[in-house]
Amino acid sequence: MLNALFGELSAVASHRGWPRAPVNAGTWRGIGEALREGKLDLLGEWGDAAAVHCALFEPATRKLQIATHEAGSGAAPSLAVFHPPALRLERAIADLFAIEMVGLPDRRPWLDHGRWPQPAPLAQQRAAPPAATGATPPARAIERPPYRFLPAEGPGLHQIPVGPVHAGIIEPGHFRFTASGETVVRLEERLGYTHKGIERLMAGQDLEPAARIAARLSGDSTVACSWAFVQAVEGALDFRPPPRAVWLRGVMAELERIANHLGDIGAICNDAAFAILHAECGILREAALRTCARAFGHRLMMDRIVPGGVAADLTHDGEEAIRALCGRLSSEFPELIELYDNTASLQDRTAGTGVVKPSLAAQFAAPGFVGRASGRAFDARVSLPYAPYDTAPVEMVVRQEGDVDARVWVRILEVERSISWLRTALTALPSGPVRLPSPATPATSVECTAMVEGFRGDILAYVRIGAGRIERCHLRDPSWFHWPLLEAAIEGNIVADFPLCNKSFNCSYSGHDL
Amino acid sequence: MRRRLFKNLLSEPCTEPLSPQAPGELETLGAELRGAVARGLGRSLAIREVDAGSCNACELEIHALGNAFYDIERFGIRFVASPRHADLLLVTGPVTLNMREALERTYAATPAPKWVVAVGDCAAGCGVFAGSYACVGAVSKVVPVDLVIRGCPPTPVQLLEGLLWLLRADGRAAADMA
Numbered sequence: 001m002l003n004a005l006f007g008e009l010s011a012v013a014s015h016r017g018w019p020r021a022p023v024n025a026g027t028w029r030g031i032g033e034a035l036r037e038g039k040l041d042l043l044g045e046w047g048d049a050a051a052v053h054c055a056l057f058e059p060a061t062r063k064l065q066i067a068t069h070e071a072g073s074g075a076a077p078s079l080a081v082f083h084p085p086a087l088r089l090e091r092a093i094a095d096l097f098a099i100e101m102v103g104l105p106d107r108r109p110w111l112d113h114g115r116w117p118q119p120a121p122l123a124q125q126r127a128a129p130p131a132a133t134g135a136t137p138p139a140r141a142i143e144r145p146p147y148r149f150l151p152a153e154g155p156g157l158h159q160i161p162v163g164p165v166h167a168g169i170i171e172p173g174h175f176r177f178t179a180s181g182e183t184v185v186r187l188e189e190r191l192g193y194t195h196k197g198i199e200r201l202m203a204g205q206d207l208e209p210a211a212r213i214a215a216r217l218s219g220d221s222t223v224a225c226s227w228a229f230v231q232a233v234e235g236a237l238d239f240r241p242p243p244r245a246v247w248l249r250g251v252m253a254e255l256e257r258i259a260n261h262l263g264d265i266g267a268i269c270n271d272a273a274f275a276i277l278h279a280e281c282g283i284l285r286e287a288a289l290r291t292c293a294r295a296f297g298h299r300l301m302m303d304r305i306v307p308g309g310v311a312a313d314l315t316h317d318g319e320e321a322i323r324a325l326c327g328r329l330s331s332e333f334p335e336l337i338e339l340y341d342n343t344a345s346l347q348d349r350t351a352g353t354g355v356v357k358p359s360l361a362a363q364f365a366a367p368g369f370v371g372r373a374s375g376r377a378f379d380a381r382v383s384l385p386y387a388p389y390d391t392a393p394v395e396m397v398v399r400q401e402g403d404v405d406a407r408v409w410v411r412i413l414e415v416e417r418s419i420s421w422l423r424t425a426l427t428a429l430p431s432g433p434v435r436l437p438s439p440a441t442p443a444t445s446v447e448c449t450a451m452v453e454g455f456r457g458d459i460l461a462y463v464r465i466g467a468g469r470i471e472r473c474h475l476r477d478p479s480w481f482h483w484p485l486l487e488a489a490i491e492g493n494i495v496a497d498f499p500l501c502n503k504s505f506n507c508s509y510s511g512h513d514l
Numbered sequence: 515m516r517r518r519l520f521k522n523l524l525s526e527p528c529t530e531p532l533s534p535q536a537p538g539e540l541e542t543l544g545a546e547l548r549g550a551v552a553r554g555l556g557r558s559l560a561i562r563e564v565d566a567g568s569c570n571a572c573e574l575e576i577h578a579l580g581n582a583f584y585d586i587e588r589f590g591i592r593f594v595a596s597p598r599h600a601d602l603l604l605v606t607g608p609v610t611l612n613m614r615e616a617l618e619r620t621y622a623a624t625p626a627p628k629w630v631v632a633v634g635d636c637a638a639g640c641g642v643f644a645g646s647y648a649c650v651g652a653v654s655k656v657v658p659v660d661l662v663i664r665g666c667p668p669t670p671v672q673l674l675e676g677l678l679w680l681l682r683a684d685g686r687a688a689a690d691m692a
């Protein structure tokens with residue numbers, strides 16, 4: 001399919017790695033149709049000063065292609081007309097760039113709540129870095145009519161509004177449930193509350209400060225976010241980080257995966273009122289975080305992956321700490337899994353709850369455990385392998401059931417595989433420097449798109465660098481494609497099962513809101 | 515499960531003594547604060563956590579306060595689901611413009627006497643998001659802040675020391691309260 005659409009087109013020379021090609025309206029339409037027919041996966045869509053880009057993946061050939069449609073006149077044709085998963089991405093493009101997505105079926109603003117000092121903050125990108133201390137922007141500069149939730153009407157239906165401030169220690173977002181008695185008829189999400197203006201902040205920055213911002217796209221995935229960003233930067237600069245640094249990045253990413261999966265498994269059980277597994281997983285998670293602190297100097301390993309390599313080397317002591325963690329997990333984790341598997345009252349809550357149908361997971365190119373629990377065999381470490389996973393492969397975990405239980409099991413098995421991968425990596429760890437100075441950046445713009453598998457799923461990073469500074473950076477968190485599926489998964493379930501379903505997805509608000 | 519419970523019954527708790535020194539990274543905006551909190555609340559503190567646009571890492575570490583190592587409830591501190599039940603708001607993030615009103619309304623919904631603790635470099639002064647069109651910046655620009663706990667994110671130990679410092683009326687070491 002990619003060949004049929006892009007075979008004749010020449011790729012942009014400044015884009016390194018996977019090719020990027022400008023396309024005309026006809027090809028853009030062809031892309032939309034291929035997406036609708038399920039021949040291609042949409043992995044991202046983002047705006048630029050006078051263009052709209054989309055990232056496409058062809059499962060049959062395992063190829064990634066970026067397509068660009070110009071939007072110099074302030075408009076570009078919508079892909080969401082053909083392919084609903086593009087809907088929120090295009091609403092965000094319209095909000096941030098004031099690019100009219102012609103034909104967009106839903107024109108309500110998405111990230112823009114009418115409170116920014118000016119609308120379309122990325123429409124005229126300035127190359128100069130923003131002033132470090134700005135005056136406080138006035139609140140509510142633009143008065144907007146209240147947000148229109150989609151109507152859901154019928155006898156006996158009632159609405160339950162939740163958020164943005166939730167009951168637990170979690171991020172802010174608004175959920176509008178329409179319920180018939182106990183059963184959820186529809187859930188509509190409203191997000192954007194944590195929009196921090198990351199893309200505009202990054203424009204014009206030097207590489208290092210930009211990397212610190214990228215590391216905070218979604219704090220729980222800080223390693224993977226940093227890695228995706230620096231991989232795109234290094235790709236654009238045609239720079240190869242030292243081998244030891246590449247392996248250490250893998251070690252950090254797997255530690256991050258283990259810690260988050262442990263936290264998630266415990267939290268899901270807790271939402272099914274099974275507190276003992278929450279406590280036990282909490283202990284193992286804390287052990288993992290302390291290991292990270294000992295090995296890499298920060299519990300969440302924030303800012304440890306930097307352009308050119310990693311910030312600090314792994315010492316012998318750190319290596320021993322990771323080995324000890326692997327040993328502890330191998331002996332204690334199976335016992336907890338047995339407990340999960342043999343507790344009928346817990347299984348009663350998780351099995352058959354919050355089902356995402358495989359067809360829907362495929363349509364949304366559902367990243368990470370959400371996709372892999374619903375039969376979508378995609379893991380960036382395997383499907384678009386990057387170093388060090390190209391030489392030390394991980395085995396992908398795929399389940400078919402698509403319920404909360406399947407999402408727990410994908411995590412369980414991934415913890416086990418990450419432990420064995422870590423053992424291999426520590427043995428294979430080459431010696432040598434862990435950081436090299438990045439090469440001088442060329443005078444003309446260079447760009448690259450990279451993809452890294454975080455614990456939650458694949459993170460896409462597009463970076464364009466000109467004269468040593470970021471011209472444009474877009475980071476697509478996996479949650480973009482999880483959130484709409486959560487709406488689908490809860491339908492027909494009881495309201496009381498929402499926390500359980502929600503935890504089994506564990507979407508990032510910050511990563512999505514940018 | 516019984517085996518597991520029995521094993522846990524016989525094993526030592528995970529909790530550890532805290533360091534007795536005064537926490538180094540704290541800044542208080544009101545000298546009277548400590549005494550006031552302790553006088554008003556004794557040793558019971560109900561906290562409502564408000565994420566005003568954090569990257570979610572601060573939340574992870576606040577969450578960790580509940581695990582078996584830090585077990586914050588042993589100090590009489592607990593997290594509640596509504597600001598109506600809270601004595602103290604624990605606020606994270608660079609206060610995005612999209613969250614500003616929600617933060618103001620949460621503060622208004624909290625009954626007096628109430629305190630606000632800003633957690634993390636973002637809440638202290640916007641952190642790496644300084645200069646963004648979408649952020650107000652320090653929490654203190656929106657609601658009065660009584661205590662700032664810095665860090666990106668602050669560790670659970672730093673968080674615990676900060677909160678215990680509030681509850682410690684007579685200057686006893688935090689460890690004494692364990």
Ligand code: SF4
Pocket residue numbers: 216219567568569570571572606607608633634635636637641642665666667668
């Ligand atoms: S202080 Fe750091 S960890 Fe906390 S919200 Fe801000 S960026 Fe995230």
